[in-house]
Amino acid sequence: MMNKVFPYCGFMLDSARHFIPLENVLKIIEAASVCGMNRMHWHLTDDQGWRVEIRRYPKLTEVGAQRGASCFWGEDAYENNCGFYTQQDIKRAVAFAREKGIEIVPEIEVPRHASAMLAAYPEYGCRRQDGDGVNGQPYKYGVLTYAGVFPNLICAGRDESLRFLEDILTEITELFPGPEIHIGGDEAVKQHWRRCPDCRRRMADNGLKDVHELQRWLVLRVGAFLKVRGKDTIVWNESLAGGMLPDNFIVQHWLGNDGETREFMARGGRVIISDANDYYISRTYFALSAHRLWRAGVPENARGYEDKLYGLECPQWGERITNPERMEYLLLPRMAITALKANGRAGTWNACVRQLDGLKQQLAYLGLNWAPREDWCPANAQDGACSSPRKPNAGCRACRVCSRSAIS
Numbered sequence: 001m002m003n004k005v006f007p008y009c010g011f012m013l014d015s016a017r018h019f020i021p022l023e024n025v026l027k028i029i030e031a032a033s034v035c036g037m038n039r040m041h042w043h044l045t046d047d048q049g050w051r052v053e054i055r056r057y058p059k060l061t062e063v064g065a066q067r068g069a070s071c072f073w074g075e076d077a078y079e080n081n082c083g084f085y086t087q088q089d090i091k092r093a094v095a096f097a098r099e100k101g102i103e104i105v106p107e108i109e110v111p112r113h114a115s116a117m118l119a120a121y122p123e124y125g126c127r128r129q130d131g132d133g134v135n136g137q138p139y140k141y142g143v144l145t146y147a148g149v150f151p152n153l154i155c156a157g158r159d160e161s162l163r164f165l166e167d168i169l170t171e172i173t174e175l176f177p178g179p180e181i182h183i184g185g186d187e188a189v190k191q192h193w194r195r196c197p198d199c200r201r202r203m204a205d206n207g208l209k210d211v212h213e214l215q216r217w218l219v220l221r222v223g224a225f226l227k228v229r230g231k232d233t234i235v236w237n238e239s240l241a242g243g244m245l246p247d248n249f250i251v252q253h254w255l256g257n258d259g260e261t262r263e264f265m266a267r268g269g270r271v272i273i274s275d276a277n278d279y280y281i282s283r284t285y286f287a288l289s290a291h292r293l294w295r296a297g298v299p300e301n302a303r304g305y306e307d308k309l310y311g312l313e314c315p316q317w318g319e320r321i322t323n324p325e326r327m328e329y330l331l332l333p334r335m336a337i338t339a340l341k342a343n344g345r346a347g348t349w350n351a352c353v354r355q356l357d358g359l360k361q362q363l364a365y366l367g368l369n370w371a372p373r374e375d376w377c378p379a380n381a382q383d384g385a386c387s388s389p390r391k392p393n394a395g396c397r398a399c400r401v402c403s404r405s406a407i408s
């Protein structure tokens with residue numbers, strides 16, 4: 001258990017993989033505020049969709065927000081593939097959230113997860129080479145209709161690509177008045193950069209020894225651009241692979257690179273905990289029971305640096321979440337537990353459950369789809385003794401212990 005009050009207490013919604021209608025976003029903001037959250041990290045761009053209007057580049061949403069039937073592991077292929085938030089919508093969400101004590105942290109992915117962006121503006125991707133099949137012509141990007149890790153990166157070599165990025169971030173900083181902007185930086189597979197003559201020239205000109213250092217160079221440049229505009233920059237922990245980052249950066253740790261995150265903390269860096277095993281609330285309750293999230297302590301890599309922990313956040317990725325009912329089911333109660341923890345108020349498991357019951361009652365007027373108690377995997381909460389009010393295996397559909405006791 002963690003006994004600490006975090007300055008940053010957040011949750012993440014992924015509107016890129018499946019569009020979440022504005023009214024549903026507002027309802028969740030209201031619920032999050034009552035639970036005690038002070039940040040909403042909003043994942044607005046990815047390979048599978050670009051969801052925020054940028055006035056200077058209208059094709060980002062004309063092309064990037066449109067997607068055909070999509071296959072994400074057999075979930076509904078036709079629901080919420082298209083759509084975006086106008087700048088008016090964003091202003092409404094930001095104002096509503098601020099009224100409720102929540103700052104929205106927008107995430108614009110740099111440099112990867114850029115397929116939808118490059119589907120709209122392929123000229124800002126890397127120049128393709130012989131052997132790529134298109135002899136230096138702009139590669140044909142598309143808004144992707146399936147999940148995975150793709151190599152489509154914004155070109156770090158050409159100045160026009162950097163200006164494009166900075167134009168976008170200028171509109172983003174004007175739309176979101178909060179103290180932080182998230183620029184992603186995870187899972188960047190860099191084979192395009194390795195082959196692109198512009199990226200290679202950039203590396204040579206700046207004495208960068210590999211593509212990881214090129215990513216760091218780009219991230220530093222974007223961070224400096226945002227700093228001038230009064231913003232701190234949040235990145236996923238992979239962005240430390242090319243070297244340490246200065247103190248206008250905040251690292252969100254989800255998986256791997258433990259040593260680098262630890263070193264960052266040792267040097268005084270601020271870190272947001274979002275360990276994938278304990279806080280990814282897009283996972284089913286079978287994979288991450290409510291009790292496990294409640295129980296999760298300070299991760300191994302942060303021991304001894306508890307005072308450097310800046311935030312706690314539960315991200316929800318949207319690949320398998322095609323509709324708001326599913327989003328709410330997976331968020332609640334786990335988002336509420338995260339909020340209680342981040343405010344140092346979770347208490348014992350029983351005390352936590354009582355508070356969750358209270359919050360559910362208090363929020364009943366919103367009509368949200370809370371996961372019923374028997375779906376939280378209560379068996380895991382009691383050291384193997386199933387506390388489900390129903391018979392084992394009757395209510396707790398996904399629980400390992402319940403299904404085992406049904407067999408024995």
Ligand SMILES: [Zn+2]
Pocket residue numbers: 125126127154155156157158192193196197198199
């Ligand atoms: Zn390039």
